[in-house]
Amino acid sequence: MAPHATVKRAIGLMSGTSMDGIDLAMLDTDGDGNVMRGGSSFAPYDAAFRKQLEQALGTAKAIRERHERPGDLAELETELTERHALAVEAFLAREGLAASNIDVVGFHGQTVLHRPLEGLTVQLGDGARLAERLGIDVVYDLRANDMELGGQGAPLVPAYHRALAAGLPAEWAGETPVVFVNIGGISNITYIGANGDLRAFDSGPGNTLIDQWMSRHAGIPYDSGGAIASEGRVLSGLANRYLSSPFFTARERVSLDRNDFQLPDDDEAGLEDGARTLAFVTAAAIAKAQAHLPEKPKLWILTGGGRHNQQVVEDLTVALRHTGQVIKAEEAGLNGDSMEAEAWAWLAVRSLRGLPITYPGTTGVKKPATGGVLAQAKATAQD
Known part of the structure; x- marks a missing residue:
């Protein structure tokens, strides 16, 4: 180099x-x-x-x-x-x-x-x-x-997350291990250890089920701020059905497709309860990712559109209350909306230089590629 x-x-x-x-x-x-x-x-x-x-x-x-x-x-x-x-x-x-x-x-x-x-x-x-x-x-x-x-x-995106973690402002510098949580259509996490150890994997459904539910039952593309979810209750049976998926119990992490998790049937929940339950599932799925991390994180940084869903953020904050502090990207001086696009700019330059963009700990590739x-x-x- x-x-x-x-x-x-x-x-x-x-x-x-x-x-x-x-x-x-x-x-x-x-x-x-x-x-x-x-x-x-x-x-x-x-x-x-x-x-x-x-x-x-x-x-x-x-x-x-x-x-x-x-x-x-x-x-x-x-x-x-x-x-x-x-x-x-x-x-x-x-x-x-x-x-x-x-x-x-x-x-x-x-x-x-x-x-x-x-x-x-x-x-x-x-x-x-x-x-x-x-x-x-x-x-x-x-x-x-x-x-x-x-x-x-x-x-x-994990390699870019590691570059960002190295430049965090003084308030958060040294708070390792740190985890970036990208709540997009599918949620994924990046774990960065104190020695730069990099682990990353999809954690489960992010916004995709919530958005599809809102589109089908309310004719709107998403639950703005989690307002509709906040009016509902968690249907434990439905939530447990999602969280008992083989995806969560498997030892090996696999990357997900948008269609790997299906919407509830229309008669299983009303608008508000469905939105509330799916928000809970999104947060609980992220919390379950801790079982696959080498150490307990000190800091969780939320990125992606899902961080705007206050119900998801509240559920996640509760679920992670004993493991580390949960903050939104903006609190660390970052842009949680544009981070993935930033990563694609960074990866393009990295590609031009022939540098690795994926690693055994992020995608399971045999060697950095x-x-x-x-x-x-x-x-x-x-x-």
Whole structure:
């Protein structure tokens, strides 16, 4: 590793399992410990496009090889890529920047199928088209190499979490072990030990069940602030059914697909009780992750959209009250909404340098592995 690696300006793009829109963040970074966070933005998907993406989950079940695009997936991929291009252009205009000011874009795309036991992961998103469209180099398909080398292909953000943990403000510096909890559609955790030991895995359903429940029973995309959940009660039988899933009792951690946990039947709960129970399950699933950690954490840092659900946060704070302090990312000077997008910017630069992005303790890959495909804007434009 070069002692003074070149700092690059990168934009990261993330569309997660919640399928609510595109998170965008800019970093100046060397893909290692030098991280200077810049602006961020969010481009929401309209309801019709969200429905298309949800329907794509069903279509994608027919995929047997990750480059296949059955049904309308090829057309949807083109539209998704265009929406990402528009999000970048709007951000650059807002920041007063030109494409030439950006060295690379880290492009996650939209996961429509993730079957780690089959070594298969599919993210819609055409990296070459995005590079041509923007005139900026794009690094994409960051999960595939890990899976080809025996990893789960997820989570990919932990290496960035470790870089952030090394730069926490004085109030929190030295509070190790520290755990980052990303409550997205699926929740995942990153454990960072005092010696930099890195462990990470999916902990269970995050927002996805709550969001689907709200959409089905209230016609709204999510439970804002956990307000509806706060009016309900935990249905213990329903909660225990989720928490007794083989996923939680298995010794080995596996990465999850959005469809691995199903909604309750409509007659099992009313709107409020369903929302309350699913919020409890989200928190309890995270708390169960402690059984797979080498030491008891001193600090839990909450990131992702789920940290806005106050009922989830309250349940988690109660569940972890004997193990460490629970804070939101902003209390540690971080941005809990843009962190995953920041990670994709950081990972893109790291990929360019050929540095590892996954580790045995994060994805189960046999040895530290780099990843990603580079689409060069100039070469693409000449093709």
